[in-house]
Amino acid sequence: MTIHLFINGSLHWTNQTDTTHLLRTGAGVVGIADAQGTFVGRLDINGIDSGALPRATIGYWVGAHGNRLGLASTAVAEAIVIANSLGLQRLHSETQFHNKSSQRVLEKNGFTQYELAPKYLKIPDTCEDHLLFLTPHQINAGLVRV
Numbered sequence: 001m002t003i004h005l006f007i008n009g010s011l012h013w014t015n016q017t018d019t020t021h022l023l024r025t026g027a028g029v030v031g032i033a034d035a036q037g038t039f040v041g042r043l044d045i046n047g048i049d050s051g052a053l054p055r056a057t058i059g060y061w062v063g064a065h066g067n068r069l070g071l072a073s074t075a076v077a078e079a080i081v082i083a084n085s086l087g088l089q090r091l092h093s094e095t096q097f098h099n100k101s102s103q104r105v106l107e108k109n110g111f112t113q114y115e116l117a118p119k120y121l122k123i124p125d126t127c128e129d130h131l132l133f134l135t136p137h138q139i140n141a142g143l144v145r146v
Contacts (some may be wrong), residue, residue, distance in 0.1 A: 004063045032062060034077045040066030043075045045082065055090040056083060060105075072102070076109045080135070090135050092118065142146040 032041035041062035048056040058145045070121045076093075083091050093111060097104040103113070111133040119127035 011058060017068050032060070032066065032071050032072065034069065040071060041075070043079055045079055047087070048086065050087065054088045055085075055092065056086075057092045058083075059093065067101075069081055071103045073108050076105055078110060086119040092132065092134045094132050096123065097131055103131060103133075111135055 030043045030045075032038045032043055032059040034040050042060065044059040046057050046059065058076065060072055060075055060079075062075075080091065091111070093106055094117065095106065097116070107113075112135075113131050113133050117130045118133055120130035120132075121128055
């Protein structure tokens with residue numbers, strides 16, 4: 001799978017160098033595309049902090065028509081590669097408490113659950129409990145298990 005960059009619904013970039021540059025500068029939305037190049041989801045790398053503990057938070061979703069194709073797992077693996085290229089040491093993510101599929105995606109990519117956050121995020125009108133995940137110690141290319 002290739003991570004594609006969509007801006008206002010139009011495909012613009014399809015390589016990691018351009019995607020990494022745009023994430024570093026905070027521009028654009030990284031879209032997840034299926035084998036036919038159809039937009040099926042989104043990957044966000046937010047809160048990039050290059051301070052004492054270089055880290056960021058990732059979020060992602062894949063629509064029903066892209067489920068069970070390994071696209072979310074591959075997108076998270078790509079986020080780890082991008083985080084490495086940005087010099088980040090940790091990635092954080094969270095899932096709704098009942099979202100077992102998303103939890104498996106993170107665990108497959110080396111994330112571990114570290115906390116239950118009651119009423120953490122409002123989705124869409126109700127504050128939902130979430131499980132918080134992070135990568136152990138330092139991320140590196142050897143960590144990814146896709």
